Amino acid sequence: MPASKRDQLLATAERLFYEQGFHATGIDRIVAAAGVVRMTLYNHFASKEALVAAxxxxxxxxxxASLDAATASASPGQVTRALVDAHGNWLERYSQHGCIMAKAMGEFAEHNAEIHALAAAAKTDLLARLEAAVARDGLDHHAGLARRLFVVLEGSNTAVALLGAQTALADTxxxxxxxLATARSETR
Amino acid sequence: MPASKRDQLLATAERLFYEQGFHATGIDRIVAAAGVVRMTLYNHFASKEALVAAxxxxxxxxxxASLDAATASASPGQVTRALVDAHGNWLERYSQHGCIMAKAMGEFAEHNAEIHALAAAAKTDLLARLEAAVARDGLDHHAGLARRLFVVLEGSNTAVALLGAQTALADTxxxxxxxLATARSETR
DNA sequence: TCCTGTATAGACTGATCTATCTAAATACGG
DNA sequence: CCGTATTTAGATAGATCAGTCTATACAGGA
Structure with missing residues (x-):
């Protein structure tokens, strides 16, 4: 079945926002690329900012969902690794040119609190997943291990954009x- | 001596671009905040994009300059640490809300090749400094150590914006x- | 077949944007 | 003190922006 006009708009807007930036992408370019008319957009979304948030x-x-699917099927003791790998796969497939959430935070920080909070929540959700993963792997008594991994994964995103996925993900x-090896060796 | 109009414009534009984003910051807001008139801006810079580049x-x-000053006076074997600390100090003082170069790359990637290249060069310059530092510390035979540190420092910037400087820099x-400890233990 | 919801086409408003032009005022160095 | 360069003030152009309105076309289900 063909995608609904709403889904076409979401997919097209996501691509253009990601490639060109949010403020630099006009409504007219989005609707033209999605093959719909301007009123169709405003029929589904209250405003451009509502579209950004959606x-x-x-x-x-x-x-x-991609991260949770990976950790749900991970072997015991390998949850953190599975999460990190899933994160790397996501970067390789969908985030080769920097993090769209970071871009959104940069463009809407002092401009739209809802969008900024939404993007920031996306980041802290990853941190929460890391904390859950190290707990399931029995490493949560290493204070801040999840946060240290978080720093690395955030850097991974930038590094992919600058050095290419292959190099950056190998370094990550x-x-x-x-x-993880240091944490485990300190555990016994 | 009072700053020249050109320097006032550069400082004001830097602050507004950083806080509000590049496309979201209009010429009129910059000149008003700098206390000059629009023609003064165009007298010093050919266009808004030229101002961004400057x-x-x-x-x-x-x-x-801040990084090089720190490594120049570093004790032997402590060059990499000095560089990392100088990077952290910079983040704490001037980059609490994300990396302006990353923001510029996001907003001008498909829009202005010169600006994008300038911002990307800022990133790779840091990587080059890391490579020089690990070499001076005698660790350059660890293939990719500088790149791995680069991933961490890039993540540090995002983490500072999300978790605050104190926490993020301690984790970094x-x-x-x-x-570094792992690299040194593998050296002997 | 009719009815309702959705999409289309395109004109339109009002705001904002970058950039230019001109003429007057001001500052500063020789 | 004079002359040059800079700055100011404000009008203006021309483009683009987000968002609204209306009338028409078309879809699918009752």
């Missing part, structure tokens, strides 16, 4: 391995 | 310490 919410939902895995 | 270039110059230092 795009970010939908993308974040997919992101979290190397850092994560070192952190 | 702002980024000036900021990058200060950033690199912890990760860097682990990486």
């Amino acid at each position: 795009v970010l919410a939908a993308r974040h939902e997919r992101f979290i 895995r190397a850092v994560v391995d070192t952190l | 702002v980024l270039a000036a900021r990058h110059e200060r950033f690199i 230092r912890a990760v860097v310490d682990t990486l």
Whole structure:
């Protein structure tokens, strides 16, 4: 079945916002690329900012679902690694040019509190997943291990954009391995 | 002596671009905040994009000077740590709300090649400094150590914006310490 | 077949944007 | 003190922006 006009708009807007930026992408370019008319957009979304919020919410939902699917099927003791790998797969597939949430925070920080909060929540949700993962792996008594991994994964996103996915993800895995090995060796 | 109109414009534009975003900050708001008139801006800069480029270039110059000053006076074997600390100090003082170069890359990626290249060069310059630092510390035979540190420092910037400077910088230092300790233990 | 909801086409408003032009005022160095 | 360069003030152009309105077309279900 063909995607609904609403879904076409969400997908097109997500692509254009990501590639060109939010403020630099006009309504007219979105509707033209989606093959609909301007009133159709305003029939589904109250405003451009509402569209931005819907795009970010939908993308974040997919992101979290992808992470949760990976950790749900992870072997015991491998949950954190599975989460990190799933994060890397996401970057490789959908986030080769920087984090759209970071871009949104940069463009709407002092401009739209709802959008800013939505993007920031996407980040802290990843941190929460890391905390849950290290707990399931029995490493949560290492104070701040999840936060340290969070720093690495955030850097991974930028590094992918600058150095390419292959190099950046290999380096990311190397850092994560070192952190996990150190944590485990201090556990026994 | 009072700052020149040009310097006032650069400083004001840097602040507004950083806080509000590049496209969301209009020329009129910059000149009003700088206390000059629109023609003064166009007398010093050919266009808004030229102003953006000048702002980024000036900021990058200060950033690199700050890093180089720290490594120049570092004790042998402590160059990498000095560089990381200088980077953290910069974040704490001037980059609490995300990296302006990353924001510029996001807003001008498909819009202005010169600005995008300028911002990307700022990032790779940091990587080059890391490579020089690990070399001076005798750790450059650890393939990719500088790149791994680069991933961490990039993540540090995002983490400062999300978790606050104190927490994020402590976590960053912890990760860097682990990486350096592991590299040194593998050296002997 | 009719009815309701959705999409289309396009004109339109009012605001905002970057950039330019001109003429007068001001500052500053020789 | 004079002359040059800078700054000011304000009008203006021309483009683009988000958002609204209306009338028409078309879809699918009762």
